[in-house]
Amino acid sequence: MSEQKQAQQQVVIVGAGMAGVQTAVALREQGFTGPVTLIGAEPHQPYDRPPLSKAILLGKAEDSAFDVDFEALDVELRLGLDVTGLRAADHEIDTEAGPVPYDVLVVATGAHPITLPGAEGVPGVHLLRTLDDAVRLGPVLERRHTVVVVGAGWIGAEFATAAREAGCAVTVVEAADRPLAGALPAEVAAPMAGWYGANGAELLTHARVDTVETGRVVLADGRELPADAVVVGIGARPATGWLAGSGIALDPSGAITADERLRTSLPDVYAVGDCASYPSARYGKRLLVHHWDNALQGPRTVAATITGADTGPYDPVPYFWSEQFGRFVQYAGHHADADELLWRGDPAEDTWSVLWLRAGVPVALLAVGRPRDLAQGRKLIETATAVDPARAADPSVPLKAAVR
Ligand SMILES: Cc1cc2nc3c(=O)[nH]c(=O)nc-3n(C[C@H](O)[C@H](O)[C@H](O)COP(=O)(O)OP(=O)(O)OC[C@H]3O[C@@H](n4cnc5c(N)ncnc54)[C@H](O)[C@@H]3O)c2cc1C
Numbered sequence: 001m002s003e004q005k006q007a008q009q010q011v012v013i014v015g016a017g018m019a020g021v022q023t024a025v026a027l028r029e030q031g032f033t034g035p036v037t038l039i040g041a042e043p044h045q046p047y048d049r050p051p052l053s054k055a056i057l058l059g060k061a062e063d064s065a066f067d068v069d070f071e072a073l074d075v076e077l078r079l080g081l082d083v084t085g086l087r088a089a090d091h092e093i094d095t096e097a098g099p100v101p102y103d104v105l106v107v108a109t110g111a112h113p114i115t116l117p118g119a120e121g122v123p124g125v126h127l128l129r130t131l132d133d134a135v136r137l138g139p140v141l142e143r144r145h146t147v148v149v150v151g152a153g154w155i156g157a158e159f160a161t162a163a164r165e166a167g168c169a170v171t172v173v174e175a176a177d178r179p180l181a182g183a184l185p186a187e188v189a190a191p192m193a194g195w196y197g198a199n200g201a202e203l204l205t206h207a208r209v210d211t212v213e214t215g216r217v218v219l220a221d222g223r224e225l226p227a228d229a230v231v232v233g234i235g236a237r238p239a240t241g242w243l244a245g246s247g248i249a250l251d252p253s254g255a256i257t258a259d260e261r262l263r264t265s266l267p268d269v270y271a272v273g274d275c276a277s278y279p280s281a282r283y284g285k286r287l288l289v290h291h292w293d294n295a296l297q298g299p300r301t302v303a304a305t306i307t308g309a310d311t312g313p314y315d316p317v318p319y320f321w322s323e324q325f326g327r328f329v330q331y332a333g334h335h336a337d338a339d340e341l342l343w344r345g346d347p348a349e350d351t352w353s354v355l356w357l358r359a360g361v362p363v364a365l366l367a368v369g370r371p372r373d374l375a376q377g378r379k380l381i382e383t384a385t386a387v388d389p390a391r392a393a394d395p396s397v398p399l400k401a402a403v404r
């Protein structure tokens with residue numbers, strides 16, 4: 001885009017989370033000189049979410065506001081403002097404060113946590129997505145309440161970790177036969193189940209919630225669990241309800257179906273972060289990634305496409321981390337189409353990794369307390385470099401030295 005044209009283009013970003021903020025930052029880093037407006041529904045200074053289930057919950061940090069000087073970047077911040085609709089033909093969005101015109105629109109509205117049917121509005125039932133949620137949960141930990149966590153996924157495990165550290169009695173209720181059932185195969189998740197008990201949290205699998213009442217959770221098999229507080233961590237859905245009627249293409253999960261440059265089906269409208277899926281040539285399928293690194297990297301592609309720099313298709317190796325039960329867990333790649341799984345180390349020990357291969361080439365890696373494996377494995381995945389399975393399965397051999 002020419003500098004003259006840029007100077008006239010009004011970029012409006014909806015959603016002031018990681019992806020929205022990073023889009024504003026990337027636009028300026030890439031030399032965009034036109035006006036940029038960043039609109040967010042939450043009233044708080046834009047902040048980072050991962051600390052919410054870690055340091056903030058435990059009162060070890062007060063906030064996690066991004067270290068970004070919006071004034072210096074000449075980015076107009078409009079906080080506490082809900083965007084309610086998109087009229088693409090008019091190049092306008094609707095907000096609670098009236099319509100806002102755009103030349104280029106970036107949708108970065110993230111995801112909403114899924115609520116537990118029947119538990120909405122019951123006193124003592126919590127979600128954990130926003131700073132306000134974390135602040136509301138602070139007293140639960142401070143007062144060492146008896147807590148029932150619904151869902152043994154990433155958020156459930158992290159909340160259970162913090163609650164145990166604070167001295168709460170914790171029971172985790174999981175409908176599947178293991179933790180992280182949607183994310184990892186049974187043999188890999190199995191050793192993680194032991195982490196709960198070892199840290200004093202009770203994990204109940206094959207356990208379905210029937211009803212949630214003030215003070216207790218009743219399971220489908222009739223068991224009753226006392227609960228001063230209930231924390232629901234059963235996943236999140238793209239926050240795209242406000243786009244109903246706009247004509248934008250969504251997939252059945254509600255994610256905006258962006259293309260390989262994160263453009264949507266509507267002209268001059270982009271989508272990035274937790275609210276959008278994109279086609280991955282690397283994995284031969286569309287991916288919807290609900291992790292921090294995707295909300296960091298996607299905005300660079302959006303900004304490059306807007307400014308005309310075109311850095312190529314968006315197709316990174318997905319990456320995330322989780323801190324649970326004293327362990328640093330990292331994952332890179334996508335293992336669904338792997339044809340071989342290698343263990344590096346004994347999962348009964350504190351540190352181990354799992355490497356997934358397809359035709360001898362690494363496609364994904366899970367590392368528990370082995371960040372070097374993660375760093376080296378991620379590079380092998382990125383470059384599709386074949387490894388010798390026998391050496392790759394030897395934890396004393398650095399992964400980069402297992403190249404065939
Ligand atoms: C508690 C917690 C812990 C996490 N820990 C990790 C971790 O350890 N590792 C990891 O890799 N990932 C982690 N994640 C995931 C990571 O934080 C998300 O992937 C990331 O925040 C996505 O960024 P985003 O900008 O796409 O969406 P969000 O962060 O959800 O931001 C979207 C923003 O848009 C706003 N918005 C929504 N609708 C509207 C509207 N209609 N009008 C105006 N504004 C709107 C929302 O209020 C929100 O502020 C964690 C997430 C949570 C909730």
